[in-house]
Amino acid sequence: MKQNITIKTDKNFPYLGQGIDFNETCFNLKFDASIIQKTSELIWQPNSTLPYSTLQPLPHPFSSISDLASEMAVNNHGKTGLIGKKQLLDEVLLLDDGLMDHFILHVKKHIEKPTRESAQLIADIRCWTSWLANGIKIEPIFNGEKKACSFIPWPLSGLLLLSSKITGQQAEFEYAADYVLRSGILPEHTLDSFDNMKDNIDYIRSIKPVVSFHDFNGNEQGFRMTHLAMERTSKMMIQNSLDAIDGNNIAQNLEQIELALKQSNQLFNCMWKVSEPLLYNKEVRIFIQGLYGNQGSIYDDRGLFFEGCGETYSEIHNMKGCYIGHLHGQTGANSSYHPIADEITGIGKHTHAYVCDNEVDSCIIENILSKGFIADEDLPCDCEIDSLTKLLKSFRVGYRPPAHHAMIVKTREKLQNSSYFDTIESDQNLRKSLASSVRWIIQHRIDHYKMVVGYILRSPDPYKHQTKAKGTGGSPTPSFLPKMFTNTIDRLDELVGNADIAWADELIAITNGHKDSMEQFKKIALQAEKADSQKNRSLS
Numbered sequence: 157m158k159q160n161i162t163i164k165t166d167k168n169f170p171y172l173g174q175g176i177d178f179n180e181t182c183f184n185l186k187f188d189a190s191i192i193q194k195t196s197e198l199i200w201q202p203n204s205t206l207p208y209s210t211l212q213p214l215p216h217p218f219s220s221i222s223d224l225a226s227e228m229a230v231n232n233h234g235k236t237g238l239i240g241k242k243q244l245l246d247e248v249l250l251l252d253d254g255l256m257d258h259f260i261l262h263v264k265k266h267i268e269k270p271t272r273e274s275a276q277l278i279a280d281i282r283c284w285t286s287w288l289a290n291g292i293k294i295e296p297i298f299n300g301e302k303k304a305c306s307f308i309p310w311p312l313s314g315l316l317l318l319s320s321k322i323t324g325q326q327a328e329f330e331y332a333a334d335y336v337l338r339s340g341i342l343p344e345h346t347l348d349s350f351d352n353m354k355d356n357i358d359y360i361r362s363i364k365p366v367v368s369f370h371d372f373n374g375n376e377q378g379f380r381m382t383h384l385a386m387e388r389t390s391k392m393m394i395q396n397s398l399d400a401i402d403g404n405n406i407a408q409n410l411e412q413i414e415l416a417l418k419q420s421n422q423l424f425n426c427m428w429k430v431s432e433p434l435l436y437n438k439e440v441r442i443f444i445q446g447l448y449g450n451q452g453s454i455y456d457d458r459g460l461f462f463e464g465c466g467e468t469y470s471e472i473h474n475m476k477g478c479y480i481g482h483l484h485g486q487t488g489a490n491s492s493y494h495p496i497a498d499e500i501t502g503i504g505k506h507t508h509a510y511v512c513d514n515e516v517d518s519c520i521i522e523n524i525l526s527k528g529f530i531a532d533e534d535l536p537c538d539c540e541i542d543s544l545t546k547l548l549k550s551f552r553v554g555y556r557p558p559a560h561h562a563m564i565v566k567t568r569e570k571l572q573n574s575s576y577f578d579t580i581e582s583d584q585n586l587r588k589s590l591a592s593s594v595r596w597i598i599q600h601r602i603d604h605y606k607m608v609v610g611y612i613l614r615s616p617d618p619y620k621h622q623t624k625a626k627g628t629g630g631s632p633t634p635s636f637l638p639k640m641f642t643n644t645i646d647r648l649d650e651l652v653g654n655a656d657i658a659w660a661d662e663l664i665a666i667t668n669g670h671k672d673s674m675e676q677f678k679k680i681a682l683q684a685e686k687a688d689s690q691k692n693r694s695l696s
Contacts, residue, residue: 157180157181157182158178158179158180158525158526159178159179159180159181160177160178160179161176161177161178161522161525161526162176162177162178163175163176163517163518163521163522164176165512165513165514165517165518166514168512168565168568168569168572169510169512169517169552169565169568170512170517170521170565171193171558171561171562171565172189172190172192172193172196172324172558172561172562173188173189173190173192173193173194174193174562174565176189176521176525176553177189177190178525180192180321182317182318182321182322183256183260183314183318184260185260185263185264185267185318186267187267187322191267191270191322192321192322192323192324192558193324193558193559193562194270195266195270195275195278195322195323195324196323196324196557196558196559197558197559197562198270198271198272198274198275198276199275199276199279199323199557199559200557200559200560201391202559202563203391203394203395203398203563204390204391204394204395205332205337205387205390205394205491205492205493205496205560206337206387206388206390206391207279207337207338208272208276209276210338210339210340210341210342210366211280211283211284211338211339211366211367212276212280213226214277214280214281214284215277217252217254217255217258218255218258218259218277218281220251220252220255221251221255221281221284221285221288221312221315222280222284222367224238224247224248224251224288225284225287225288225291225367226367227247228244228287228288228291228367228369229367229368229369229370229371229372230298230369230370230371231370231371231372231374232372233372238291239291239294239295239298239299239369240298242295242296242299244288244291244292244295245292245295245305245309248288248292248309248312249309251309251311251312252311253310253311254311255311255315256310256311256314256315256318259281259314259315259318259319260318262274262277262278263278263318263319263322266278266322267322275323278319278322278323279319279323279333279338281315281319282316282319282320282323282325282333282334283333283334283338283339283367284367285312285315285316285319286316286320286328286329286330286333286334287329287334287339287367287369288312289308289312289313289316289329289460290329290334290369290443290444290486291369291443292305292307292308292312293305293306293455293460294369294442294443294445297442297454297619297621298442298443298619302621303454303455304454304455306455306456306459306460306461307460307461307463307473308460308461308462308463309463310463310464310465310477311464313462313463313464313465313477314462314464314465316462317462317465323557323558324557324558325557326483326484326528326554326555327462327480327483328446328447328480328483328484328485328486328528329444329446329485329486330486330490330555330556331383331486331487331488331490331491331556332490332491332492332556332557332560333557334486335380335444335486336380336383336384336387336491337384337387339365339366339367339380340363340364340365340366340380340381340384341363341364341365341366342363342384342385342388343359343362343363346359346388347359350418350419350422350423351422353422353425353426353429356385356422356423356426357426357429357430359385360378360381360382360385360423360426360430361373361377361378361381361430363377363381363384363385365377365380365381369443370439370440370443371439374439375430375431375432375435375436375439375440376431376439376440376443377430378427378429378430378431379427379430379431379436379440381430382423382424382426382427382430382431383488383491385423386420386423386424386493387491387493389416389417389419389420389423390416390492390493390496392412392413392415392416393412393413393416393417393493393496393497393500394496394500394563394567396409396410396412396413396416397409397413397500397567398567398570400413400576401567401570401571401574401576402574403574403575403579406579406580406586407585407586407589410580410586410589410590410593411589413500413501413593414589414592414593414596417497417593417596417597417600418596420493420596420600421596421599421600421603424600424603424604425603427607428607428610431611433607433610433611433615434615434616435615436611436612436615437611437612437615437616437617437618437619437622438616438617438618438619441611441612441622441628442619442621442622444485444486444487444628445485445621445622445623445628446483446484446485446486446487446628446629446630447459447460447480447481447482447483447484447485448482448483448484448485448529448626448629448630449623449626449630450623453621453623454621455481456472456479458479458481459479459480459481459482459483460479460480460481461473461477461478461479462477462478462479462480463475463477464476464477465477465478466478480528482527482528482529483528483529484528484529484550484551484554484555484629484630485628485629485630486628486629487627487628487629487630487631489547489551489627489629489631489636490551490555490556490629491556492556492557492560492561492563492564494597494600495509495548495552495564496563496564496567497593497597498597498644499564499567499568499571500567500571500593501590501593501594501597501647502577502590502594502647502650502651503594503597503643503644503647504568505647506643506644506646506647507544507545507548507640507643508545508548509545509548509549509552510552510564510565510568513541515536515539516535516536516539516541517549519534519535519536519539520535520546520549520550520553521549521553524550524553524554525553525554528554529550530546530550542639543632543635544635544636544639544640547631547632547636551629552564555629581651584657587651588659588660590651591648591651591652591659591660591663592659592663594644594647594648594651595648595663595666595667597644598641598644598645598648598666598667598670599666601637601640601641601644602641602670602673602674604637605637605641605673605674605677606673608637608677608681609677609680612624612684613680613681613684614680624684624687625681625682625684625687637674637677637681638674638677638678641670641674642674645667645670645671648663648667652664
């Protein structure tokens with residue numbers, strides 16, 4: 157439990173140990189925000205969204221955890237895995253209770269002297285246990301039942317909770333730490349160019365998952381590893397932006413930023429070829445459906461019961477533990493790639509995700525830290541904040557690695573203390589280059605909308621339990637994507653203005669058709685929201 161939470165938003169958006177401080181106690185171990193931040197920075201590379209290391213098989217005495225998770229995928233290298241046989245929970249119940257004692261000792265030593273090796277083991281235990289917990293949750297629905305499993309047994313519950321606390325994450329399945337960035341093995345070399353779709357597809361297929369829910373070489377692999385391939389371009393984008401902020405070869409660095417965003421989009425559009433839209437809801441999305449927006453539907457209305465992790469007595473399970481609920485689940489919205497791209501290109505001043513308001517941000521941060529979500533009634537009564545900004549601020553602080561959040565804050569600070577935007581916007585050629593980067597972010601967001609329509613809204617849901625009008629992380633689809641799109645268009649208009657120049661006219665022409673498409677998307681998404689509401693009433 158977090159105690160003595162203090163939040164200082166005087167100058168810039170805070171991060172752990174720098175404006176956000178608290179004391180945490182978990183299984184009688186005491187640590188503070190600064191050790192959590194240190195742990196995260198030992199796991200994640202600087203100036204990149206990638207980790208130092210991919211998920212590794214666990215050493216003795218924890219090897220039974222990774223061995224078990226490796227066997228759970230439905231289609232498991234030619235055989236039916238534990239989820240497909242509905243045996244995963246039964247096997248997890250056989251894990252040795254003594255594993256928790258070993259882990260508490262490891263975390264105690266890490267707190268006293270954090271190293272990359274000690275942080276790596278914590279991150280690996282966090283990842284493997286999170287995969288197992290999510291597999292347990294969805295196993296019944298995949299096998300035809302109406303409700304997910306809302307029970308996380310000991311010692312899995314304790315391992316997941318403690319590893320989440322010390323790494324600064326929620327005890328819920330996450331994009332960066334679990335689903336994408338730490339659980340795929342990238343080939344040693346990337347492609348020189350991403351202009352050839354066949355080569356791109358072969359490249360995505362060459363990225364091997366370490367662990368999976370449904371498959372290692374089918375639709376789930378294609379979905380996850382497309383995102384990992386995209387994230388690999390982050391270092392080019394971030395490092396070149398930092399060089400440009402320092403005033404070094406600005407034109408050349410802006411070209412590299414644009415190239416990174418273009419390559420990311422080229423890889424994104426391979427999704428259609430490596431993950432079949434009509435099977436997405438069946439084979440991929442159901443396994444990453446989070447708690448937020450689903451409690452009282454597929455989960456217990458109090459959330460997940462973590463055995464042995466508290467003093468709350470559960471009559472259903474006849475034991476003590478704690479309930480964890482209303483957490484945002486795995487979602488691409490928690491990727492740090494486009495949030496930092498927004499700041500680098502100036503879109504951030506339109507999304508307001510890192511524009512700090514002392515009273516509002518302090519309220520959001522404290523609620524996210526203490527319970528994992530913020531409700532409208534938690535906000536100050538005179539608060540004026542739109543739903544998108546509230547959600548983005550929630551995601552920034554509570555649902556990405558602390559190292560990523562700090563990296564974005566520090567980059568924004570450098571931008572604010574430099575002449576970067578003034579220099580670019582006063583030079584027609586540099587302004588053109590930055591506007592072209594914004595164009596690729598617009599392209600990403602319009603392509604994302606097309607995928608939401610093709611993969612979710614117009615695809616069958618064989619389980620009848622998926623909330624199509626909400627993202628897996630709980631974001632409201634009808635408003636989230638259009639607002640992000642509009643904010644990006646506003647930034648392009650700001651850069652292009654009324655300039656009667658060829659490159660400006662070309663960019664305006666590209667985006668005009670997208671505006672009409674987004675309006676059509678809003679209509680489709682609102683229809684899905686209405687259908688969801690009717691379905692949820694019938695289920696309850």
